[in-house]
Amino acid sequence: xxxxxxxxxxxxxxxxxxxxxxxxxxxxxxxxxxxxxxxxxxxxxxxxxxxxxxxxxxxxxxxxxxxxxxxxxxxxxxxxxxxxxxxxxxxxxxxxxxxxxxxxxxxxxxxxxxxxxxxxxxxxxxxxxxxxxxxxxxxxxxxxxxxxxxxxxxxxxxxxxxxxxxxxxxxxxxxxxxxxxxxxxxxxxxxxxxxxxxxxxxxxxxxxxxxxxxxxxxxxxxxxxxxxxxxxxxxxxxxxxxxxxxxxxxxxxxxxxxxxxxxxxxxxxxxxxxxxxxxxxxxxxxxxxxxxxxxxxxxxxxxxxxxxxxxxxxxxxxxxxxxxxxxxxxxxxxxxxxxxxxxxxxxxxxxxxxxxxxxxxxxxxxxxxxxxxxxxxxxxxxxxxxxxxxxxxxxxxxxxxxxxxxxxxxxxxxxxxxxxxxxxxxxxxxxxxxxxx
Amino acid sequence: xxxxxxxxxxxxxxxxxxxxxxxxxxxxxxxxxxxxxxxxxxxxxxxxxxxxxxxxxxxxxxxxxxxxxxxxxxxxxxxxxxxxxxxxxxxxxxxxxxxxxxxxxxxxxxxxxxxxxxxxxxxxxxxxxxxxxxxxxxxxxxxxxxxxxxxxxxxxxxxxxxxxxxxxxxxxxxxxxxxxxxxxxxxxxxxxxxxxxxxxxxxxxxxxxxxxxxxxxxxxxxx
Amino acid sequence: xxxxxxxxxxxxxxxxxxxxxxxxxxxxxxxxxxxxxxxxxxxxxxxxxxxxxxxxxxxxxxxxxxxxxxxxxxxxxxxxxxxxxxxxxxxxxxxxxxxxxxxxxxxxxxxxxxxxxxxxxxxxxxxxxxxxxxxxxxxxxxxxxxxxxxxxxxxxxxxxxxxxxxxxxxxxxxxxxxxxxxxxxxxxxxxxxxxxxxxxxxxxxxxxxxxxxxxxxxxxxxxxxxxxxxxxxxxxxxxxxxxxxxxxxxxxxxxxx
Numbered sequence: 003x004x005x006x007x008x009x010x011x012x013x014x015x016x017x018x019x020x021x022x023x024x025x026x027x028x029x030x031x032x033x034x035x036x037x038x039x040x041x042x043x044x045x046x047x048x049x050x051x052x053x054x055x056x057x058x059x060x061x062x063x064x065x066x067x068x069x070x071x072x073x074x075x076x077x078x079x080x081x082x083x084x085x086x087x088x089x090x091x092x093x094x095x096x097x098x099x100x101x102x103x104x105x106x107x108x109x110x111x112x113x114x115x116x117x118x119x120x121x122x123x124x125x126x127x128x129x130x131x132x133x134x135x136x137x138x139x140x141x142x143x144x145x146x147x148x149x150x151x152x153x154x155x156x157x158x159x160x161x162x163x164x165x166x167x168x169x170x171x172x173x174x175x176x177x178x179x180x181x182x183x184x185x186x187x188x189x190x191x192x193x194x195x196x197x198x199x200x201x202x203x204x205x206x207x208x209x210x211x212x213x214x215x216x217x218x219x220x221x222x223x224x225x226x227x228x229x230x231x232x233x234x235x236x237x238x239x240x241x242x243x244x245x246x247x248x249x250x251x252x253x254x255x256x257x258x259x260x261x262x263x264x265x266x267x268x269x270x271x272x273x274x275x276x277x278x279x280x281x282x283x284x285x286x287x288x289x290x291x292x293x294x295x296x297x298x299x300x301x302x303x304x305x306x307x308x309x310x311x312x313x314x315x316x317x318x319x320x321x322x323x324x325x326x327x328x329x330x331x332x333x334x335x336x337x338x339x340x341x342x343x344x345x346x347x348x349x350x351x352x353x354x355x356x357x358x359x360x361x362x363x364x365x366x367x368x369x370x371x372x373x374x375x376x377x378x379x380x381x382x383x384x385x386x387x388x389x390x391x392x393x394x395x396x397x398x399x400x401x402x403x404x405x406x407x408x409x410x411x412x413x414x415x416x417x418x419x420x421x422x423x424x425x426x427x428x429x430x431x432x433x434x435x436x437x438x439x
Numbered sequence: 440x441x442x443x444x445x446x447x448x449x450x451x452x453x454x455x456x457x458x459x460x461x462x463x464x465x466x467x468x469x470x471x472x473x474x475x476x477x478x479x480x481x482x483x484x485x486x487x488x489x490x491x492x493x494x495x496x497x498x499x500x501x502x503x504x505x506x507x508x509x510x511x512x513x514x515x516x517x518x519x520x521x522x523x524x525x526x527x528x529x530x531x532x533x534x535x536x537x538x539x540x541x542x543x544x545x546x547x548x549x550x551x552x553x554x555x556x557x558x559x560x561x562x563x564x565x566x567x568x569x570x571x572x573x574x575x576x577x578x579x580x581x582x583x584x585x586x587x588x589x590x591x592x593x594x595x596x597x598x599x600x601x602x603x604x605x606x607x608x609x610x611x612x613x614x615x616x617x618x619x620x621x622x623x624x625x626x627x628x629x630x631x632x633x634x635x636x637x638x639x640x641x642x643x644x645x646x647x648x649x650x651x652x653x654x655x656x657x658x659x660x661x662x
Numbered sequence: 663x664x665x666x667x668x669x670x671x672x673x674x675x676x677x678x679x680x681x682x683x684x685x686x687x688x689x690x691x692x693x694x695x696x697x698x699x700x701x702x703x704x705x706x707x708x709x710x711x712x713x714x715x716x717x718x719x720x721x722x723x724x725x726x727x728x729x730x731x732x733x734x735x736x737x738x739x740x741x742x743x744x745x746x747x748x749x750x751x752x753x754x755x756x757x758x759x760x761x762x763x764x765x766x767x768x769x770x771x772x773x774x775x776x777x778x779x780x781x782x783x784x785x786x787x788x789x790x791x792x793x794x795x796x797x798x799x800x801x802x803x804x805x806x807x808x809x810x811x812x813x814x815x816x817x818x819x820x821x822x823x824x825x826x827x828x829x830x831x832x833x834x835x836x837x838x839x840x841x842x843x844x845x846x847x848x849x850x851x852x853x854x855x856x857x858x859x860x861x862x863x864x865x866x867x868x869x870x871x872x873x874x875x876x877x878x879x880x881x882x883x884x885x886x887x888x889x890x891x892x893x894x895x896x897x898x899x900x901x902x903x904x905x906x907x908x909x910x911x912x913x914x915x916x917x918x919x
Contacts, residue, residue: 020536021528021543079758090762097759097890100719191529200531210532215444218685219728227445228626229583249899251688260685260901264716264726289727 007381009151009313012198016147021033022140030133037140038430041148044393044412051436052323053119054125054395055406057304060295062113062397064133064403065282066293067298069109072281073099079153083297084290087365093289094133094280096243097171098250098263105272106178110279112171112238113397114138117305118375120418126373128392129288134240137411138396139198140431142205144169145409160438164409168205170398175236177400178272182209182235185225187216187240189257199240208238218261221268236272237262241379243277256314284366286334288310309371314363323357329369331356345370370403379416380432389414410434447533448588449629449662450526454534455592457523461545462569463600464516465562468507472559475499489603490514508553520549520565535579541572550608587624594618595656602653611652615641620661633659666701666919669849669854671696672739673898673913680732681904688713688725689745689887690740690897692848695721697751698885703742709733722887722895736900743919746881748751753866760842760863764890765851767834770815775837776800786841790862790871793835797828797873825858825874826892832860832873845891846870851882853915856897861888884916 006013017039046054071078089095114135116128145164149156175184186208188199203210216234217228223234239246245255250263265271281287289310292303298407311318311329322329327345343356360367377388391414395437396407412432471481483502484544487494492514496502509515527542545568552561580586598614601607615637622629633655639645640652645657671690694700705725707713713727729736763769769777780796782789804822814834817827829845836843842863850857850872859872859879870879887895 008851018547019540021539021545026534086758090759095759098719098894102719186532196528200528201536204532205538208532209444210529211444212446214446217683217728220712221716221726226446228445228448248901249685261687261726261728263726264687264714265715267718279678 005150005152005155006041008025009276010381011149012151013041014039015145016151017144020143020147022143034359036315038416039140040414040430040432041382041388042379043433043435044378045435048437048439050187051408053304055126055408058115058395058397058406059404060301061115061127061130061291062110062399064295064298065113066107066109066399068294069132069276069279069282070103071108071298071347073102073109073278077411078294078297082135083293084287087314088286088290089281091365092281092284092434094278094282094284096251096278096281098276099276102267103269104178104276105180105269108178108399109276109400110282111174111178111274111276111399113275113399114394115397116392116394118373118392119325121374121376124306125308126375128308129285130283130291131394133242133275135394135396136195136198136240137394137413137431138167139201139205140408141409141433143201143413144431144433150191159435162408162436162438163406164434164436167396167407167409168202168207170206170405170407171202171238172206174398174400175208175274176270177402178274179235180224180270182223182233182271183225183234184210184238185216185234187211187237187239187241187259189213189245193240195240201342201438202238206238211237213257215235216259218259218265221261221264222270223259223262223265234271235265236274238274240249243280246273246277261425278332280370284334285332286314286365289368308373313360313369317394318369319360319364319422322360322367326353326357327337328372330372331360331369334366334368346372378412378414378432380430383415387418389416389418390434392414408436447530447585448454449658450530451588452592452638452660453661454526454530455589455594456596457519457526458542458569458572458589459593459596460519460522460557460600461516461523462566465507465565467604468516469559469562471499472503475503481517486604489605491493507548507558508549517549517553520546525619533580533585534576538572539580540662541575544568545572545612551644583624584626587621588627591618591621591625591627591660594621594660598656599653602649602656605649618656627660627662629659630661663695663749663881664745667725667743667744667746667851667882667884667916668919669744669884669916670739670741671849671914672912673737675736675900676909676911677734677776677906678908679904679906680734681902681906682730682732682747684729684733684736684900684902686727686729686736686849686898686900687896688738688898689718689722689895690738690846691723691725692744692884692886693721693900694722697746697748698748699745701745702741703740705738705740708735708737709712716869718895720887720889720894722889728768736850738898744884746884748881751867751869754868756842756863756866760844761837761840763834765893766812766813766830766891767837768815769834769838770818773815773831773834774838776818777790777835781828782839786864788866789839790836790841790869791878793839794871794873794876796833797832798876801828801831803828803874810896823877827908828874829860832871832892836860836862844868845887845895846885846888847892847895847897848883849916850875851916851918853913855912856886856914857883858892859883882916 020039078084110132114131117125118128150396186199186203190212216415217224224231225234244252246258247262248255248258249260266273277345289312292307295301297304308363311322313319313322329345376390379386380389391412394411412434413429415429444446474481481499483496483499484494507516511519512628524542524546527539531539548561548564552558555561594617618640640647691703691705692700694795711727711729713725716724718724732767764870782792803823805824808817808823808827812827814830818822833843844861847858861868861870872879
């Protein structure tokens with residue numbers, strides 16, 4: 003570990019050499035920044051990982067079954083386990099996908115599950131990302147570089163190798179591929195995650211494509227190549243649903259593939275992740291994930307949610323209004339909403355306003371207990387300081403199996419008072435070591 | 440992945456042109472810089488005229504500085520480095536991360552040079568990184584036609600600069616032959632009229648006016 | 663009462679300069695369902711283009727294709743014969759998603775206030791009818807002030823619009839009243855342009871109501887497609903490459919055979 007710290011500069015130079023960057027828009031222009039890397043890894047023991055792995059697999063399997071149900075028979079709505087309001091009012095629910103079963107029956111192939119570890123030692127799920135979770139490329143490339151800079155560390159610690167992500171991704175794509183090549187579909191060079199798109203294409207042996215490289219003919223997707231057009235069997239797309247097909251979704255989209263939906267509907271191409279997954283990673287639906295696990299799998303959830311209340315239910319509403327000053331309130335409405343509010347930081351008047359808003363539109367809010375989570379050490383200059391950090395675990399689901407990548411993206415906030423650990427907010431990342439014993 | 444799209448052809452071609460432009464121009468600038476030391480100076484106005492770029496420079500020193508490092512100018516070498524890296528970035532899975540790293544390093548070296556009091560030392564790194572890029576590119580890009588597109592782009596750029604700047608006229612014929620040799624190994628479709636002019640000049644020794652030849656080289660590919 | 667209707671629908675798109683890579687989805691062939699039987703239907707495309715038939719998630723018939731070559735017009739014509747008999751309509755499943763606001767039918771504060779100011783009658787059918795009158799009393803039929811992307815809230819604020827806007831406002835109010843209600847487009851008896859109306863789920867039957875004309879639909883209406891709103895079932899949607907102005911000419915005719 004000390005060796006990792008000593009080699010911080012070398013590692014950063016290596017990261018610069020490989021252009022490990024993410025893009026941000028500042029004052030309307032595009033800049034690329036190096037993603038700050040902290041050399042002190044997060045370490046997860048084998049025993050702890052075993053639980054995490056089982057819990058994550060369980061959760062993602064249940065979420066996939068939920069999606070299959072929602073775009074199919076909707077049993078879970080019919081018997082009232084999930085109120086239909088939470089589905090039909092969700093901006094991520096796409097009725098255009100009703101009745102379409104994706105190749106292999108998989109909806110969320112690449113799931114990014116965000117967790118934090120509480121001071122009580124338990125892991126809590128913060129949110130599920132089932133649309134286009136990003137970030138796997140950073141720990142993936144960092145590991146290779148760290149092994150180079152600090153070979154001793156890796157000789158003396160039994161750390162599970164995480165450099166197989168490209169193969170895992172490829173295996174996932176191959177398992178649902180309907181016949182043809184695999185492509186990674188990027189909106190282009192000026193996307194925040196372009197580095198990742200191109201790196202994952204290389205690592206998984208897929209072709210990197212932009213919209214002008216692809217077209218749909220006779221309900222099949224093709225890649226324009228100098229050797230004639232090639233059929234695409236699986237498309238790992240890094241573009242949001244609404245921009246993917248201007249003839250089905252947002253008509254103004256210039257970065258989509260016209261009539262892609264017709265190929266998908268015919269079962270002629272696998273789309274990773276499937277369209278319409280937003281209904282399952284909605285902040286409101288989060289509350290129901292433990293119920294889904296019991297409902298679809300008949301199992302008790304292995305990993306916990308942060309304790310969550312839905313003002314939609316009268317009982318929860320009363321609790322929320324009574325304890326508003328110590329809860330976190332999240333606005334489920336996507337845009338133009340209140341965002342995330344910490345009750346403890348609101349003035350009296352703001353609390354009253356929030357109460358009125360909750361009473362007016364209870365479905366729009368969820369409230370959670372504030373989790374006191376464990377801080378992680380990071381290096382600030384030569385000083386070791388403690389900062390908030392989360393873990394994004396990557397779970398890959400193919401036609402046959404669900405695999406948890408033995409790694410993950412640990413993001414930390416640089417601002418000591420901030421709970422937000424987003425890369426675009428100036429945070430950084432560290433490697434995540436899963437010990438093999 | 441050994442299939443390339445039409446848009447990738449374009450990027451491969453320009454990757455070749457920009458890497459050659461950076462390499463040749465930096466060598467030229469090193470000569471200029473050196474001549475400034477003796478006070479012999481250099482005719483930067485003639486240079487701008489021949490290159491067909493606006494001469495907005497106050498002095499030889501100003502020219503050396505800004506032609507190299509002015510990020511605002513589309514004609515500067517630093518802009519060419521940016522374009523070289525940009526084309527490389529969108530070809531990662533074709534040229535490999537290993538190869539792209541050399542372009543990234545050339546880009547970083549250029550940045551260092553722009554901040555340095557003795558930029559020529561750092562510029563040497565840019566040249567080294569481009570040479571390493573070429574080696575790595577040859578090694579990593581399996582598909583021959585893709586490899587040859589970039590090399591064809593490089594040849595086009597080299598000949599274009601030779602003709603514009605009237606340097607090494609005795610080598611033009613040789614370089615043209617190399618270009619023809621390359622382009623037959625690609626899937627590119629050359630402009631027939633331009634190809635004829637070049638073939639006449641290279642293989643049959645037909646006399647062609649320099650400017651006409653330059654325009655044929657520049658118009659050889661519509662990409 | 664059963665009626666046989668001949669229908670003819672003709673759309674001509676003209677481009678000032680040739681366009682390429684033209685991908686399209688048409689929903690201009692009426693499907694058969696209890697109450698509407700399509701005896702024959704022919705679709706002709708000019709330039710002649712092969713197309714694939716699919717059904718979308720709302721059960722609408724789609725014709726999907728692509729013209730890659732340069733062309734300066736796209737002309738499609740559908741014609742055929744329908745037998746319409748409302749007495750053959752059958753109860754169908756509810757579509758819960760049609761009880762919720764959609765992109766075009768999010769109720770603005772004004773629409774909500776308007777809705778709450780209405781005194782609605784008792785029975786569902788009466789209420790459905792009263793809502794149509796409520797639309798008619800607030801909207802003036804004015805072509806040209808609204809467009810395909812106008813929402814119910816915008817049309818309500820303007821107080822005028824065309825059939826699409828009437829339908830969207832009706833859906834917004836009906837959903838506030840707790841009905842499942844859906845958008846319909848198709849052809850009404852007569853000549854002119856295509857039309858939009860609504861269907862409301864009453865006693866298990868999707869029942870047509872035309873807020874623009876202030877009437878329940880009858881055997882003179884031929885349905886092309888349905889959806890939550892216009893966005894789910896446009897008669898034609900396309901994308902192409904080319905910087906050019908586009909003109910559209912529409913003609914339709916429905917008459918008793």
